[in-house]
Amino acid sequence: MDNSSDSINRVKVKINGEYYYLKGTAPAEHIEKLAAYVDEKVTFVGENYPRLSTVNVTILAALLITEDLFQLKQEYEEFLDTFDAKRKDL
Amino acid sequence: MDNSSDSINRVKVKINGEYYYLKGTAPAEHIEKLAAYVDEKVTFVGENYPRLSTVNVTILAALLITEDLFQLKQEYEEFLDTFDAKRKDL
Numbered sequence: 263m264d265n266s267s268d269s270i271n272r273v274k275v276k277i278n279g280e281y282y283y284l285k286g287t288a289p290a291e292h293i294e295k296l297a298a299y300v301d302e303k304v305t306f307v308g309e310n311y312p313r314l315s316t317v318n319v320t321i322l323a324a325l326l327i328t329e330d331l332f333q334l335k336q337e338y339e340e341f342l343d344t345f346d347a348k349r350k351d352l
Numbered sequence: 353m354d355n356s357s358d359s360i361n362r363v364k365v366k367i368n369g370e371y372y373y374l375k376g377t378a379p380a381e382h383i384e385k386l387a388a389y390v391d392e393k394v395t396f397v398g399e400n401y402p403r404l405s406t407v408n409v410t411i412l413a414a415l416l417i418t419e420d421l422f423q424l425k426q427e428y429e430e431f432l433d434t435f436d437a438k439r440k441d442l
Contacts, residue, residue: 277411284415296422300414320410321367324390324417325374331421332386338428345435 273297278304278316303327363387368394368406393417 268287275282275297284293303323311319358377365372365387374383393413401409 282408282411292422296415296418299418299421300411303414304411316407317410318372320407320414321372321390321394324393324410324414325386327414327417327421328386328389331389331417331424332382334421334424334428338424338431341428342431 275301277301278308278320300327365391367391368398368410390417 270285270287271290271293272283272285273290273293275284275294277297277300282297284297286293300323303326304320307314307319307322307326311322314322360375360377361380361383362373362375363380363383365374365384367387367390372387374387376383390413393416394410397404397409397412397416401412404412
């Protein structure tokens with residue numbers, strides 16, 4: 263894949279009260295959305311488990327995001343199965 | 353929602369070389385899969401960015417998992433749009 267024409271965006275984001283500079287070829291708005299999602303999860307875990315270390319807060323947040331991913335994957339697969347079953351009925 | 357009949361599973365998992373005990377009503381196998389996914393991402397980031405602190409490694413891993421989630425969401429939505437467009441053709 264030739265990405266030579268893609269420019270690199272450098273975006274300043276705030277996650278868990280810290281500023282990070284993220285770089286990527288994705289649009290700045292996309293990078294900001296990713297960061298906002300992670301920040302939301304990390305903040306949620308930090309507020310609900312105030313005794314956890316920062317590392318463990320981020321690990322638990324990563325697990326919650328993975329749960330979102332797995333749930334969506336399952337929903338998608340179930341939909342595809344239904345869709346495929348309906349195609350066979352045609 | 354009544355979850356009173358759900359038993360709580362307590363699962364020992366290894367993420368980034370550390371052992372964690374995760375609790376949840378999900379089957380142990382599901383919790384292990386979540387942990388394995390997070391461990392894979394954290395290990396990948398740690399190996400590729402050895403100078404990052406552990407917190408920043410986990411933050412970056414969480415961002416990569418969120419990117420997986422957003423990509424799947426976009427794919428699913430595009431599929432639903434196509435599916436809906438086809439329904440209208442019927």
